[in-house]
Amino acid sequence: MAFHLSSPSNLCHDCQPLCNSISPSHILQLTPSLFSWRARNFCHSLNLTFLSPSQTRNSLSSHIRPLQVSLHDSVAQESQANPSTMQESPASDGKTNSSSKSYIWVNPTSPRASQLRQKSYDARYKYLTKVSQSLDLCNPTEEDVFQVLSGLGENPLEQDAVIVLNNMENPDNALLALKYFQLKLKPKREVILYNVTLKVFRKSRNFNRAEVLLEEMLKKGIKPDNVTFSTIISCARICSLPNKAVEWFEKMPQFGCNPDDVTYAAMIDAYGRAGNIDMALSLYDRARTEKWRIDLVTFSTLIRIYGMSGNFDGALNVYEEMKALGVKPNLVIYNTLLDAMGRAKRPWQAKSLYKEMTTKGYSPNWTTYAALLRAYGRARYAEDALNVYREMKEKGLELNVVLYNTLLAMCADLGYTDEAVQIFEDLKRSQTCEPDSWTFSSLITIYSCCGKVSEAEGMLNKMLEAGFEPNIYVLTSLIQCYGKANRTDDVVRTFDRLLEMGITPDDRFCGCLLNVMTQTPKEELGKLIGCIERANSKLGFVVKQMLGEENGEVLRKDATELFSNISMDVRKAYCNCLIDICVNLNLLERACVLLDLGMSLEIYTDIQSKSPTQWSLHLKSLSLGAALTALHVWMSDLRKAQENGEELPPLLGINTGHGKHKYSDKGLAGVFASHLKELNAPFHEAPDKAGWFLTTKVAAKSWLESRSSPDIVAA
DNA sequence: AGAGCCGGTA
Known part of the structure; x- marks a missing residue:
């Protein structure tokens, strides 16, 4: 929709020269204040009118160059395509006659006028972006x-x-275009x-150019400004050259530039991504002490930096500071916090943050759900994770393969076979991954x-069909599978395959072999030891x-x-397996040596405890x-203790843990109960x-006296 | 004309 001054006959003679001097491009730039000032000072009846499409073309064609012709053409076409905007104008009350329909009066200070100016600007902008596109596509x-x-x-x-340069993407042609403008x-x-030309290079991620x-600009003596620096800094960051970002940041003072809040925000991010967390945080400190405005994006960057570096309380502190400063967190802040709590393996904190977020009226988006799924999934909060999954499905949100895998890994860890199969079916149906x-x-x-050998082998075959090589994780699982099924030869075969593939067994894999040994009859152990x-x-x-015999x-x-040579996280598993093997072979004395070693190396801690009222044995894990x-x-x-005349406490207890161990519906508690029964132990x-x-003390006393020690474990 | 919230797993 174009607007134009009404015909010169409506103007007083003072206004005539002004009107003639206004070219279409000036019209586009008129600001409300300028317009109303002129209206007040120069004419009594200055009206804005809409022109009909044909009138627009006719009345403007005399002033305009090819560019503007096409610009106004597109504007005119738009008004044809959407005539309702005319009828909505203030003058159109539905009763106007046909002749007044094409000349609708608009107050220049009205929101309507500013909408129209915006529309004209948009049309011109659209045209200039087309020029940018042509430039991107033409020969260099x-x-x-x-x-x-x-x-x-010409001018x-x-x-x-x-605008043209800003919208370009082709760096070669942008350089030529820059040259053209410098000439013209x-x-x-x-x-x-x-x-803006620097931005084109940033778009193509070409830091060197x-x-x-x-450098060329500086050589010409053109003074860079903060925009120049923030652009080159962000370019370096995008190109994974954080040191370059730092280098240019540090050059700013020598060109008389003082970093402002935008540049600091970019640098906080650049330092964070460079792994220079200290520098990122010290800039944040400066921003705080110098009372700069820190925006939400920078806050979320800081939370992310803390979260990535493992300082999860630091991440929460930023959030507390925001609250203290009266800055209202938005959804992105919550999402970043949820992600950090997931990394921290603090699903309960993720949960309470999510609660707070929804109470404050924010509705979760995809990122929110993804963060929750990761937080709950990694921490094995199965019900919560599955609920998030169901909610996403209900809302039609697609999971990506990583989220599916997070869920499946959780199911694998907890033995949720049916759920896993359903989720896998859902993944296969998915269009997106x-x-x-x-x-x-x-x-x-x-x-x-x-222990479902044929299903595991079937899945392995599907994996091979899909073009994936088995890796150490898959082979570890298969060995466990064959071990459970007492197929020792298949264990050995799989082990050979691992070595043939050039994979080096890791601590976890060896732990799995040990675990297989605990389930294998004595005669077969030699193969596994090999x-x-x-x-x-x-x-x-x-x-x-x-x-x-040692x-x-x-x-x-x-x-x-x-x-001392294996990683901390497998020490307990190794120790447990070694003791189990001894117990299976009735090597009680060696089992005791290993248990004692485990305690002195603090692989096992606090197995026995004593309080005045109760002595306890803690068998969890x-x-x-x-x-x-x-x-x-x-x-x-x-x-x-009894022999030494020490008094037993009123109560004695054995804690086996909840017994919700994976892949076992009974767990240690169930198995242990039957062992206690066999021993005639009075524990209930x-x-x-x-x-x-x-x-009780009394029951324990008589039982201890009735037992001789060596046969206990043999049961 | 400037930053950038968009996620990555045993």
């Missing part, structure tokens, strides 16, 4: 680029040059032309852990020694060395063999305390 020659630009007329406007116009602020252009090696790996793990020796000679040595002290020494060994040790300690499951077996 001076001839072709200049040819396209000649459409802007292009600096403002138009900025005397830029008042040449730095702006350079700044951006830097060359900037397909299973990858992580997906197959989780499913193979699930089937392996419940694998273990090839996988980890130190471990193989300790296992052989444990089953051989005395306990030698075993203790070598096992100590082994434990011990394997069955280790738990029985610990019970044996405890009983002999109790007996010793406490009805109000899950996982606790209790007895």
Whole structure:
């Protein structure tokens, strides 16, 4: 929709020259205040009118150059396509006659007028972006680029040059276009032309050429400004050259530039991504002490930096500071916080933040759900994670493959077979993603852990068909699977395959072999020991020694060395397995040596505890063999205490834990209960305390006296 | 004419 001054006959003679001097491009730039000032001072009846499309073309054609012709053409077409905007205008009350319909009166200060100006500006902008697109597509020659630009007329406007360059993407042609504008116009602020050209290089992620252009600008003596620096800094950041970002940031003072809040925000982000967290935080400190305005994006950047660096309380502190400063967090802030709490493995905090967020009226978006799913999934909050999943499905939000995999890994960890199968089916139906090696790996793990050999093998074949090679995680699961099914030869075959593939067994894999040994009959153990020796000679040595003739002290020494050489997170698993193997082979004395070693190395802590009213045995996270060994040790300690004339407390208790162990519906608690029964132990499951077996001083006393120690574990 | 919230797993 175009607007124009009404015909000169409506104006007083004072206004005539003004009217004639207004070119279409000036009309586009009129501001409300300017317009009303002129209206007040120069004429009594200055009216704005709409022209009909044909009138627009006729009345303007005399002033305008090719560019403006096409501009106004497109405006006219738009008004034809959307005539309702005319009828909505203030003058159109529905009763107007046909002749007044094409000349609708608009108050220049009205919102309607500003809407119209916006529309005209939009149309011109649209035209200039088309020029940018043509420039991107034409040959990278001076001839072709200049040819396209000649459409802007002999004297292009600096403002138009900025818009054209700003919307370009082709860096070669942008350089030529810049050259053209430098030839054709005397830029008042040449730095702006350079700044927008720098942005073109940033779009194509070409830091080197951006830097060359900037150097050229400086050589010409053009003074850079904050925009120049924030552009080159963000370009360096995008191109993963954080050191370059720092380098240019530090050059700012020598060009008389003081970083402002935008530049600081960019630098906080650049330092954060460069891993220079200290610098990022010290800029934040400066921003705080110097009372700069810190916007929400920077706050979220800070929370992200803290979250990535593992300082989760730091992340929460930023949030508290925001509150203290009266800055209202938005959805992005909440999402970043939720993500940090997920990384922190603090699902309960994610939960309460989510609650707070929804109470404040924010509705979750995809990012929110993704953060929650990661937080709950990683922490094995199965019900919460599955609820988020269901809610996403209900809302039609698509998961990506990583989110699916997070859910499946959680199901694998918890033994949620049915859920996993359903989720896998859902993933296969999904339009947006397909299973990858992580997906197959989780499913193979699930089937392996419940000993479903044919299903696990079937999934392995599907994985191979999909073009994925089995990796160490898949082979670890398969070995576990064959071990559970007592298919020792398949375990060995799979192990050979791993070595053939050039994969180096890791601590976890060896732990799995050890675990298979705990389930394997004595006659077959030799085959597995052979694998273990090839996988980890130190471990193989300790296992052989444990089953051989050496005395306990030698075993203790070598096992100590082994434990100092494996990663912390598998030490307990190794110790549990080694003790289980001993217990299975009735090597009680060695089991005791290993348990004692485990306690002195703090692999096991606080197994026994004493308070004035109760002595307890804590078996949580011990394997069955280790738990029985610990019970044996405890009983002999109790007996010793009695012999020394020490009084037993009124209550004695054994804590096996809740027994919600994965892939076992009974867990240690269930298995342990039957063992206690076999031992005629007077411990009874406490009805109000899950996982606790209790007895009284009197019952314990007579039972201890009736038992001789060595046969306990043998049961 | 400037930053950038968009997520990445055993």
